[in-house]
Amino acid sequence: MTPIPLDLGLLFAAVLFLLGALGVLVRRNIIFMLLSLEVMFNAAGLAFIVAGSRWGQPDGQVMFFFILTMAAAEVSVGLALVLRLRHLLGTLDVDAAATMRE
Amino acid sequence: MTVILYIAMGIALLTTVIALTRLNAIHALLYLITSLLAIAVVFFLLGAHFAAALEVIIYAGAIMVLFVFTVMMLNLGPPAIEQERRWFVPGMWAGPGIFLLMLLGEIIYLVYNLRGIETSGTGGSPSEVGVSLYTTYLLGIEISSMLLLAGVVGAYHLGRRAILPVAEEPTRPLLLTEGRKS
Numbered sequence: 270m271t272p273i274p275l276d277l278g279l280l281f282a283a284v285l286f287l288l289g290a291l292g293v294l295v296r297r298n299i300i301f302m303l304l305s306l307e308v309m310f311n312a313a314g315l316a317f318i319v320a321g322s323r324w325g326q327p328d329g330q331v332m333f334f335f336i337l338t339m340a341a342a343e344v345s346v347g348l349a350l351v352l353r354l355r356h357l358l359g360t361l362d363v364d365a366a367a368t369m370r371e
Numbered sequence: 372m373t374v375i376l377y378i379a380m381g382i383a384l385l386t387t388v389i390a391l392t393r394l395n396a397i398h399a400l401l402y403l404i405t406s407l408l409a410i411a412v413v414f415f416l417l418g419a420h421f422a423a424a425l426e427v428i429i430y431a432g433a434i435m436v437l438f439v440f441t442v443m444m445l446n447l448g449p450p451a452i453e454q455e456r457r458w459f460v461p462g463m464w465a466g467p468g469i470f471l472l473m474l475l476g477e478i479i480y481l482v483y484n485l486r487g488i489e490t491s492g493t494g495g496s497p498s499e500v501g502v503s504l505y506t507t508y509l510l511g512i513e514i515s516s517m518l519l520l521a522g523v524v525g526a527y528h529l530g531r532r533a534i535l536p537v538a539e540e541p542t543r544p545l546l547l548t549e550g551r552k553s
Contacts, residue, residue, distance in 0.1 A: 271372035271416055275488040278417070281380050283478045285387060285410075287471045292391040294467040297458045298451075300396050300442065304403060307434065308387055314422075315410060318494060322417040327495025327503045330422045331511075334504065337429055338515040342522030344434050348441045349529035355445055 278319035286312035299354065299363050303347050310340040376416045383409035394455040396442045400435060407431040419494035421501075 289312060292305025314333040321329015351361070358365045383406050390402035407430045414423035495503070504512055 271376065272489040272492040273373065273376060273417070274486070275490055276482045276485040278490060279482050279485065280479065281384070281413075283482070284384060284475065287475050287478075288384075288387050288391060291464065291467055291471050294471075295459075295464040296391070298396070298455060300438070300445075301391065301399065304399060304438065305391060307430075308391070308403070308406075311407065311410060311426075311430065315413070318414055318417055318419045318422050319490065322419060322490040322492070322494040323488070325418075325491040325493050325495065327500040330419050330495055330500045331503055331508050333419070333422045334425065334500075335508075335511055335515055337425055338519060341429065341434060342518045344437060345522045345526040346529065348437060349526040351441060352444065352530050361445070361447075361451070 275319065275323055278322075279316060282312045282316035282319060285309075285315065288312075297363060298361050299351055299366075300361060302363065303344065303351070306347075307340060307344065310336055310343075372416065376413060379409045379412040379416070382406070383413065392459075394452045394459065396447060396451075397439070400438050400442065404431050404435050407435065417490060417494055418492050421497040422494070424497075 286309055289305045289308030292308065293302050296302055296305065314336040317329045317332040317336070319329070321327065321332075354366055355361060358368075386402045386406040386409065390399045390406060393399035393402065407426060411423045411426040411431070414420075414426055
């Protein structure tokens, strides 16, 4: 649609990615960590889209599709693990999972 | 058009910050859905129409709904918010925040070299993406379908026991394989 500066798009993706990374590092609730992972996946896909738009090729969107697939598979297994963690330990604290192995 | 793009980018960044600083998980999810929709607008304006549709349908529609259902099943109450408030203190995020800001500075410096280059405004039409997916990237499609199948099987196996009542649980933690007995 509209041409935008390439550095602006990449910077936007980088800021989103770092926000997600900060969320993973800071939060102790496992649901928020998974959410932050989603933000990071999304930012990586955004960088691919911006790069694909630079050359007008569909490859960026194809890579976004693969990232989307991986995020969907990751989140389904991750949320099943969250339910299990809550079931076994009664908390969503990731530090509590350190004792899972006994 | 450019103004719409900047507004969408601002909304995306702002709602992501708000989402990741919420104490209540449902509030965070709603803000994140807003952020994903704003990013879909950015995709559309970049010319990636297929990716914009996928972002709305799969990210905001499927993945976030999965999160919402999980949070509903976990049945978190006010105690969880109290616990979050105790965890979310400035000492917790100051250190990582400073180092990530330094990384952001480096990225800004590196991206600055790209100044003056513009995107083309088109990222391939949906039909081009489809043709590329099913010719050049055919193997990737097969692999991602297997990944999704593994995700389905894994989620079913891991999540099955969690929704049953915990009447006769053994004292030690369950092994993952014990779900088959019931």
